[in-house]
Amino acid sequence: MPELPEVETIKRTLEPKVLELTVERVEIRRPDIICWPSAGEFAGLLPGRKVLSLQRRGKYLVWRLSGNYALIWHLGMTGRLVFSLPEAPQELHTHLILTFSGGQEVRFVDVRRFGRCYLGQSEKIWELAGLDKLGIEPLSEEFTPQKLKEILQGRRRSLKQLLLDQRYVSGLGNIYSDEALFEAGIHPLRQASELIDEDIVRLHSAIRKVVESGIVHGGTSIRDYVNGEGQQGNHQDYLMVYGRAGQPCVRCGTPVQRLKIGGRSSYFCPQCQV
DNA sequence: CCCATGTCCTGCCAGC
DNA sequence: TGCTGGCAGGACATGG
Numbered sequence: 001m002p003e004l005p006e007v008e009t010i011k012r013t014l015e016p017k018v019l020e021l022t023v024e025r026v027e028i029r030r031p032d033i034i035c036w037p038s039a040g041e042f043a044g045l046l047p048g049r050k051v052l053s054l055q056r057r058g059k060y061l062v063w064r065l066s067g068n069y070a071l072i073w074h075l076g077m078t079g080r081l082v083f084s085l086p087e088a089p090q091e092l093h094t095h096l097i098l099t100f101s102g103g104q105e106v107r108f109v110d111v112r113r114f115g116r117c118y119l120g121q122s123e124k125i126w127e128l129a130g131l132d133k134l135g136i137e138p139l140s141e142e143f144t145p146q147k148l149k150e151i152l153q154g155r156r157r158s159l160k161q162l163l164l165d166q167r168y169v170s171g172l173g174n175i176y177s178d179e180a181l182f183e184a185g186i187h188p189l190r191q192a193s194e195l196i197d198e199d200i201v202r203l204h205s206a207i208r209k210v211v212e213s214g215i216v217h218g219g220t221s222i223r224d225y226v227n228g229e230g231q232q233g234n235h236q237d238y239l240m241v242y243g244r245a246g247q248p249c250v251r252c253g254t255p256v257q258r259l260k261i262g263g264r265s266s267y268f269c270p271q272c273q274v
Numbered sequence: 275c276c277c278a279t280g281t282c283c284t285g286c287c288a289g290c
Numbered sequence: 291t292g293c294t295g296g297c298a299g300g301a302c303a304t305g306g
Contacts, residue, residue: 002300059300077301078299265297
C-alpha cells in the first residue's frame, strides 16, 4: 500500500520521535513478519541498540541503529508503523511492539500481513532485503529525462507495468503510476520504447510532480495508511484518476476508464491520455 | 525478455 | 438478513 510518498511521510513523522531512543524490549506476536533473522535472534539483537537515523529507499524504510545495524521495513499493502505511548489502546493486528527505554513504543500493525522486516549488519541486510536491486529514486538528481529515456529504451512492456516494476524506477505503486501517466497525458498501455523525447520529458516531470505532491499532502489515505503519528494523509483529495472510474475527467469531462493491466486496476482518461 | 496467473492475508462492499 | 465473489495501495514465483 504505502508507496514512496507514504513511506517518506512515515519517515519524516517517525524520525523525530524515535531518534536517539534505545530499544529496550521487543514483543513479537507474529514471528512470520520477521524475514531475517529468526524471531529469537531478532529479539536478542535489538535491545540496547540506539536509533541513529531513519532513511527511505523506494518503498522501504530503514532504521540505522548503533553497532552498524539496520532494521529494514517493507509495509506491504496495509502495514503501519506508529509511535505510541504504552497506555494507548492496541489496535487489532498488532504484530510487533518495540518498547524504548523511556516507555514509548513503536507498533507494527498490518491487517493483511504482507509487510515484513529485516534486521542485521547494515550492508549485509541491505542486500538480503533486496534494496540493492532497486531502481533509481525519482526525486534524486540522477533521475533526468535522459536517464528515463535509457530505462525505457528497448522495453516493450506497457508503461503502467514498467512504472510498477521497482527495478527501474523505485517507489511508484498503483496510485502514483496512474496519476503520473495522467499528468503526462500518456496512455497506460503505451509501449515504453515507443515514447518520443517530448513524451519522456513530460513523463519525467509528471513522475516528480505527483510524488512531490503526494509528500506535500502527507500521503494518500484510502483505507489503512496513516503516518508515524497515526494521522491520515490528504492526497486522496487531490487524485485525478485513481479510483475515479466512471466519474468525469477533471480536465475534459470524459468518464474515467478502468482497465486491468498486469493484474492491477488502472485508471485513465481515454481522451486526455493517448 | 515478456506475459498472465497464482500466492501470501483480511476486510469490505455490491449483488443476489 | 446472510451469503458469495470480487476487489484492495505489493511483490514474488511459476509456467508458457
